[in-house]
Amino acid sequence: MMKMKWFSWLLLPWWMISLALAQESVEVSSQEFSLLLAVARHALTQGVVHQQQVDADQVADQFNLPASLRRPAGSFVTLKKNGQLRGCIGTILPKQPLHQAVVNNALLAALRDSRFSPVEAHELASLEVEVSVLSPLQEVAEPEAFQPGIHGVVMSKAGHQAVYLPEVAVEQGWNREQTLSHLSVKAGLSPDSWQSGSQFFLFTSQHAGEHF
Secondary structure, eight states: OOOOOOOBOOOOOHHHHHHHHHOOOOOOOHHHHHHHHHHHHHHHIIIIISOOOOOHHHHHHHTTOOGGGSSBOOEEEEEEETTEEEEEEEESSOOSBHHHHHHHHHHHHHHTOTTSOOOOGGGGGGEEEEEEEEOOOEEESSGGGOOTTTOEEEEEETTEEEEEOHHHHHHHTOOHHHHHHHHHHHTTSOTTGGGSSOEEEEEOEEEEEEEO
16 A cells, blocks of 8 residues: 555644635746745755755745745645655644744654654655645635645544645555545544534645756
8 A cells, every 4th residue: 555645633723723724825947946946956955965955945045946935835745756655744834934934853763753664865866856836725615625636625623633734545456435534534534424413624735846
């Protein structure tokens, strides 16, 4: 079975979720994605090869990032090796400026993804790096609004929460009902818990990737 991507999604206070709902969308151009990928590669080189801490603000200045890439946004960084997942860490909520989230998530994906051993320096040349930027969350009244392959989905019920990104359903070959059943189990609930009494938040993502 394909390993699913992991994301930091804790039981967050509702004021923070409200902030995410009110967040303005960050539209990222292909040129801006090239900058974010360069930032991720730089962070990986500094952290993995040189084992140095990375100051995200200094990196942003070094790469002359525009203000649009310094605004808070949810994001994640995915590392693949020979087409297989090698690390993936991200945040759904806009808790950090985007440039800082990309730096932190790149380092965490390489060094702190508990499913894998830390990435070693000799592996970097064989990695593909992908950066994704998430839209604001949108609360929906009914689970039928969730479209697998288009939306990522957050489910919340009785103090339990879980999230899948848009590509998970496609990678696993799940339809809407299967996705929500697996999401319920991921949240620590029974497979049919999504059918009543749950809150759902949808989002989309923009992403780009390239070889290291």
